[in-house]
Amino acid sequence: MSSTVIYPAQPEQILKGLGKLWTSLGQEEKQQGKPTVLRACAMTLIVATDESDGAFSASQTIAELMREHPSRGIVLTISQVAEHELEARVLAQCWKPFGKAQQICCEQIEITARPEAWPNVGPTLIGLTAADLPVIFWCRHRAALEPTASAENKAGLQAIMSIATKAVVDMQSFSAADALKILAKLQLQGKTVADLEWTRLTRWRAPIAQIFDNPARQNPFSRFKSIEIAYSGDQLPPCALYAGAWFSAPYKAAVLFVQEDSFASGLHRITLKADSEQIVFERTAKDAMSLHSTNGQQRCYTYAERSDKDLMTEELTIGGNDHAFEVTFARAREILNEQR
Amino acid sequence: MSALLQAAPEVNPLQDPLRFERRVPPCAVVIFGASGDLSKRKLLPSLYRLFYERRISPDFAVIGSSRTPMSDDQFRERMKESVSKFLEDAPFDEDVWNSFAKSLFYVAGDLNVPSSYDELKKKLDEVEQTHHTAGNVLFYLSTQPSHYAEAIQELGAHCLHKGNGWRRVIIEKPFGHDLTSARKLNEEIHKVLDESAIYRIDHYLGKETVQNILAFRFGNGIFEPLWNRRYVDHIQITAAESIGVEGRGGYYQEAGALRDMIQNHLSQVMATVMMEPPTVFDANNVRDERAKLLRAVRVMKHEDVAKWAVAGQYGPAVVGGQQLPGFRQEPSVDTDSQTDTYAAVTLFIDNWRWAGTPVYIRTGKRMPKRVTDIAIQFKAPPLGLFQQETKTGLREVRPNLLVMRIQPEEGISLRFLSKSPGSGMRVRPVSMDFNYGSSFGERSPTAYETLLLDAMIGDPTLYTRQDMVDASWQIVQPILDVWGNSKFFFPNYPAGTWGPKASDDMLAQQGHVWRIP
Numbered sequence: 001m002s003s004t005v006i007y008p009a010q011p012e013q014i015l016k017g018l019g020k021l022w023t024s025l026g027q028e029e030k031q032q033g034k035p036t037v038l039r040a041c042a043m044t045l046i047v048a049t050d051e052s053d054g055a056f057s058a059s060q061t062i063a064e065l066m067r068e069h070p071s072r073g074i075v076l077t078i079s080q081v082a083e084h085e086l087e088a089r090v091l092a093q094c095w096k097p098f099g100k101a102q103q104i105c106c107e108q109i110e111i112t113a114r115p116e117a118w119p120n121v122g123p124t125l126i127g128l129t130a131a132d133l134p135v136i137f138w139c140r141h142r143a144a145l146e147p148t149a150s151a152e153n154k155a156g157l158q159a160i161m162s163i164a165t166k167a168v169v170d171m172q173s174f175s176a177a178d179a180l181k182i183l184a185k186l187q188l189q190g191k192t193v194a195d196l197e198w199t200r201l202t203r204w205r206a207p208i209a210q211i212f213d214n215p216a217r218q219n220p221f222s223r224f225k226s227i228e229i230a231y232s233g234d235q236l237p238p239c240a241l242y243a244g245a246w247f248s249a250p251y252k253a254a255v256l257f258v259q260e261d262s263f264a265s266g267l268h269r270i271t272l273k274a275d276s277e278q279i280v281f282e283r284t285a286k287d288a289m290s291l292h293s294t295n296g297q298q299r300c301y302t303y304a305e306r307s308d309k310d311l312m313t314e315e316l317t318i319g320g321n322d323h324a325f326e327v328t329f330a331r332a333r334e335i336l337n338e339q340r
Numbered sequence: 341m342s343a344l345l346q347a348a349p350e351v352n353p354l355q356d357p358l359r360f361e362r363r364v365p366p367c368a369v370v371i372f373g374a375s376g377d378l379s380k381r382k383l384l385p386s387l388y389r390l391f392y393e394r395r396i397s398p399d400f401a402v403i404g405s406s407r408t409p410m411s412d413d414q415f416r417e418r419m420k421e422s423v424s425k426f427l428e429d430a431p432f433d434e435d436v437w438n439s440f441a442k443s444l445f446y447v448a449g450d451l452n453v454p455s456s457y458d459e460l461k462k463k464l465d466e467v468e469q470t471h472h473t474a475g476n477v478l479f480y481l482s483t484q485p486s487h488y489a490e491a492i493q494e495l496g497a498h499c500l501h502k503g504n505g506w507r508r509v510i511i512e513k514p515f516g517h518d519l520t521s522a523r524k525l526n527e528e529i530h531k532v533l534d535e536s537a538i539y540r541i542d543h544y545l546g547k548e549t550v551q552n553i554l555a556f557r558f559g560n561g562i563f564e565p566l567w568n569r570r571y572v573d574h575i576q577i578t579a580a581e582s583i584g585v586e587g588r589g590g591y592y593q594e595a596g597a598l599r600d601m602i603q604n605h606l607s608q609v610m611a612t613v614m615m616e617p618p619t620v621f622d623a624n625n626v627r628d629e630r631a632k633l634l635r636a637v638r639v640m641k642h643e644d645v646a647k648w649a650v651a652g653q654y655g656p657a658v659v660g661g662q663q664l665p666g667f668r669q670e671p672s673v674d675t676d677s678q679t680d681t682y683a684a685v686t687l688f689i690d691n692w693r694w695a696g697t698p699v700y701i702r703t704g705k706r707m708p709k710r711v712t713d714i715a716i717q718f719k720a721p722p723l724g725l726f727q728q729e730t731k732t733g734l735r736e737v738r739p740n741l742l743v744m745r746i747q748p749e750e751g752i753s754l755r756f757l758s759k760s761p762g763s764g765m766r767v768r769p770v771s772m773d774f775n776y777g778s779s780f781g782e783r784s785p786t787a788y789e790t791l792l793l794d795a796m797i798g799d800p801t802l803y804t805r806q807d808m809v810d811a812s813w814q815i816v817q818p819i820l821d822v823w824g825n826s827k828f829f830f831p832n833y834p835a836g837t838w839g840p841k842a843s844d845d846m847l848a849q850q851g852h853v854w855r856i857p
Contacts, residue, residue: 297472323358
């Protein structure tokens with residue numbers, strides 16, 4: 001269910017549009033004579049995107065995220081071809097849990113801005129955030145993140161960063177070196193900054209960490225003095241650098257990055273080497289992973305590329321500081337400096 | 341001295357509690373009664389699921405044991421069939437199964453035959469080496485309750501109760517048949533095991549929403565001030581099942597609703613809802629408070645049982661066009677069975693917080709629907725500004741009802757009064773609803789997954805302790821005594837209804853009525 005275009009996109013008008021939307025949903029409820037709609041909101045989720053974002057549908061992803069993280073979603077699309085400088089539309093995303101009569105609905109505001117209007121979007125967004133709840137900014141606007149971003153884009157990004165509690169970016173398409181630069185710059189604004197490249201690593205990190213939970217293990221983690229990270233692709237991906245940094249952070253183990261051909265790009269294999277043991281965790285097929293050790297341990301796992309929704313679901317559960325990422329980030333910078 | 345000089349095991353620096361699941365130590369799980377229903381339907385599917393989700397240590401093994409002769413491969417094959425059939429809300433993956441199956445073993449043996457334990461010991465030593473289980477062993481007694489004491493004695497006799505790592509034993513309910521047998525069983529078990537090694541499972545406590553009661557009560561500041569006799573009028577706990585005894589007539593005839601549900605599951609739920617806040621959220625503090633609450637329940641005098649407890653048994657009826665048999669027509673049930681398939685009790689908690697507040701608990705089979713919930717009925721406002729006019733005169737409105745739904749639609753709803761839109765002051769109750777499934781869309785672990793993990797980790801918070809079991813038997817024992825010596829005119833409620841009329845009368849004595857959940 002959505003409204004017509006609201007222009008000028010003043011917060012008061014947009015909120016009025018949202019009010020009307022809920023009233024009309026409530027009328028449906030009245031006609032059916034029983035509660036049919038439940039309004040849910042745990043945060044404001046602002047997604048900034050542009051036309052280069054291709055097939056990504058922010059509305060659809062917010063709707064999927066809603067099940068775990070109901071939010072007031074604000075999708076800000078920067079578009080050269082927008083009819084007005086700044087225009088908005090409100091809609092509700094609803095889903096009905098299987099076998100239940102009641103729909104769960106979250107409100108969504110779609111704002112389209114011309115590039116020159118982006119720096120001025122801040123006051124509009126401030127008026128639209130849900131009261132007393134965290135504001136998460138998911139920046140998918142690649143051009144605004146690039147080190148060579150235009151002044152307009154920089155100002156636009158700054159406008160949203162100033163009201164955000166936490167910013168989430170995805171450095172997958174950047175080189176590891178650029179990713180660190182971009183993140184460092186964002187962190188200067190004093191906000192928590194998360195990278196979905198790090199989130200992707202959870203499924204690699206957890207099984208390996210689990211091995212070292214066994215106090216009876218012959219080789220504790222400190223004996224693994226060198227780490228080899230194999231990746232495929234033209235440049236070192238941030239997740240490969242993070243993997244190396246994370247494993248080497250506790251005891252400053254040596255890290256070697258190896259470029260290999262593989263059936264898929266990105267991180268391919270992690271090898272931990274001790275004098276008397278080698279642990280290998282690798283993708284063995286498009287949908288399978290294997291963890292094996294030269295001491296005889298072996299275990300298979302399923303592998304699936306994690307969707308944006310899946311990554312954001314994990315990231316949105318982390319409200320405060322991510323200590324492991326902070327340590328890894330610092331170590332990643334050291335590693336890059338060492339390798340220069 | 342050498343022990344002092346020995347280096348402490350290295351702390352795993354790779355842990356990331358923010359993103360990883362709880363750490364589970366390596367261990368072997370030994371299931372006695374491995375070819376039984378519980379293993380097939382719950383235990384193996386739960387263990388497989390934990391493995392699939394990477395939640396158990398890679399260093400683990402499962403050893404099944406029962407009388408049926410089988411090889412490891414035959415056991416794996418059978419379990420594969422069961423897991424793929426009974427896995428709830430989760431995919432079955434052939435590769436992951438193959439990896440999981442490498443850790444499955446089988447030892448055929450009779451619990452009464454000592455040599456079976458020698459075989460088991462041999463296998464445990466073997467997997468400790470091959471699967472690096474660090475000597476930790478979790479025994480799961482999924483056998484006839486009459487074998488519990490004997491099995492534990494044999495574990496002791498074969499030194500299986502101690503080893504290089506920890507040893508824990510999970511015991512399924514029922515813990516005894518009455519107060520005397522429960523005490524005797526505890527005594528026997530304690531000859532071999534320390535209380536800290538005994539994990540008495542009550543799968544109700546493993547349900548997410550039962551755990552959520554603790555979060556709801558003690559994580560929020562706004563409800564606890566109201567959680568007492570001043571504001572709460574009464575509490576109703578309902579556990580209704582729409583099904584009958586489903587082929588378990590023989591077992592059920594010996595147990596009955598009071599023993600099967602109220603003595604264990606529902607008294608534990610009641611204790612969770614009504615206990616005092618623990619000073620620290622750890623296993624012993626939480627269990628201390630549960631036990632204190634159970635000990636505070638007023639034990640009925642035999643002469644009061646007729647007033648505060650109602651037994652029922654379902655009779656045949658046509659429901660939805662289908663003829664349903666009465667309990668006495670079920671297979672393996674005596675035609676003049678006196679077993680209660682419905683039980684309702686009124687309990688009073690004699691402590692400062694709850695004195696005078698009745699707690700009504702009911703449970704039954706063949707009720708109109710499957711539902712388990714707890715309803716906290718708050719008192720009416722002190723001044724009846726919005727009394728409702730009914731045919732019988734003015735009615736006091738008691739709108740504030742907090743319902744914690746345990747199954748099937750887990751959640752919490754709060755009913756309050758609101759003005760109807762329009763002119764005039766017409767009010768109507770509205771409900772504010774929190775739905776567990778829709779607010780946290782991810783799949784909730786099953787009760788057995790939660791409880792198995794807790795036992796591996798060594799967290800007994802959700803397991804019952806000896807004093808809790810003892811206290812809950814004390815609550816129901818006078819009722820069992822009186823009912824055991826009574827002749828009931830059963831059946832007294834038709835299948836598909838909310839129980840016998842006597843149950844409504846029991847509440848009417850206090851001016852209350854059962855909710856329709």
